[in-house]
Every structure is written in structure tokens, then in C-alpha cells.
Amino acid sequence: MDNYVTDRKVLFREVNHGNRMRPFGVVVPATMQHEFMKAAHVSAFAGHKGSRITLQRLKERFYWPGMGTDVEAFVAVCKVCRESKDPLGKCASREHLKPLVAPSEPNVRVHADLFQPGAVSAAGHKYVLVITNAFSKLAELVPLKDKEAGTVARQRSSILGSADI
Numbered sequence: 001m002d003n004y005v006t007d008r009k010v011l012f013r014e015v016n017h018g019n020r021m022r023p024f025g026v027v028v029p030a031t032m033q034h035e036f037m038k039a040a041h042v043s044a045f046a047g048h049k050g051s052r053i054t055l056q057r058l059k060e061r062f063y064w065p066g067m068g069t070d071v072e073a074f075v076a077v078c079k080v081c082r083e084s085k086d087p088l089g090k091c092a093s094r095e096h097l098k099p100l101v102a103p104s105e106p107n108v109r110v111h112a113d114l115f116q117p118g119a120v121s122a123a124g125h126k127y128v129l130v131i132t133n134a135f136s137k138l139a140e141l142v143p144l145k146d147k148e149a150g151t152v153a154r155q156r157s158s159i160l161g162s163a164d165i
């Protein structure tokens with residue numbers, strides 16, 4: 001039986017870690033699971049890896065019940081992967097995607113993805129900005145009311161300026 005805790009309105013799943021329950025993995029609401037799988041598999045940084053790697057990537061930070069089956073089903077119907085000529089069944093697109101060199105210190109490179117879950121929060125937030133630090137792999141989720149360039153840029157600079165993510 002899983003335990004769940006909330007911290008700053010984000011739902012975390014708790015896991016047993018050295019005899020203590022610790023928050024691990026942001027629980028992704030059903031309305032956003034598809035977008036998260038897209039980010040982990042389809043985005044320019046994801047490069048259409050197989051379901052095992054896609055799942056591994058998501059599991060580093062996120063959780064939802066049945067995510068293994070969902071990711072497998074998502075990758076199985078990915079059009080780009082299916083059209084790939086790779087005899088091993090892996091995606092061809094990785095061949096012309098140059099791997100990004102891992103940065104040697106924080107804040108050299110961050111990845112930002114903007115999601116629109118389709119639901120509006122009580123406070124009027126419509127979008128979620130996910131900022132992932134390429135160095136630490138830590139992800140920060142920021143609810144946004146609009147996706148104007150100024151709003152997004154403000155969030156990015158306040159996060160990068162305030163924390164060692």
C-alpha cells in the first residue's frame with residue numbers, strides 16, 4: 001500500500017528509505033500523464049528512446065499508479081518509432097540527434113517544457129512549467145496563469161537565481 005504526502009500543494013509518493021518514510025516522486029495527475037510521457041519520449045531532448053529508458057527517465061522524479069504499462073503502451077503506438085526503419089525496433093531519429101554533452105556544473109543548461117493539462121486550478125493556473133536542470137536532473141514544477149514570454153522568463157530567472165537546482 002503506497003503512502004502519499006503533500007508538500008506545497010504537490011502530491012508526493014512516500015517510499016521506505018532506511019526505515020523512514022520519505023517523499024519520493026511527484027505524483028502526476030491523470031490529466032497530465034500523457035504530456036509527461038510525451039516530454040520523456042518525444043521531446044527534442046528525449047530522442048524517442050525505448051519504453052524501458054523512457055520509464056526510467058520518468059521514474060527518476062515522477063510517479064503514478066500503472067505508469068509502467070502506460071509508458072509501454074505510449075511507446076508502442078508512437079508514430080515516429082513505428083515508422084523507423086531500425087531493424088532492432090529502436091527509433092531511427094536518435095541517429096541524427098547528437099547527444100548533448102552533460103554539463104559539469106549546475107545552471108549551465110536547463111530544459112524547460114510547458115504543459116497545458118487541460119484543467120484550470122482554483123487559483124486560475126492553466127499551465128505547468130517544468131524546468132529540469134541538466135546537471136542535477138532535478139525538476140521544478142511551476143504553475144502558471146498564462147504562457148506569455150515574460151511570465152515564463154520571470155519564472156525561469158527566479159528559479160535559476162534562487163536555488164542550486
Ligand SMILES: [Zn+2]
Pocket residue numbers: 041042048049075078079080081082091
Ligand atoms: Zn517514439
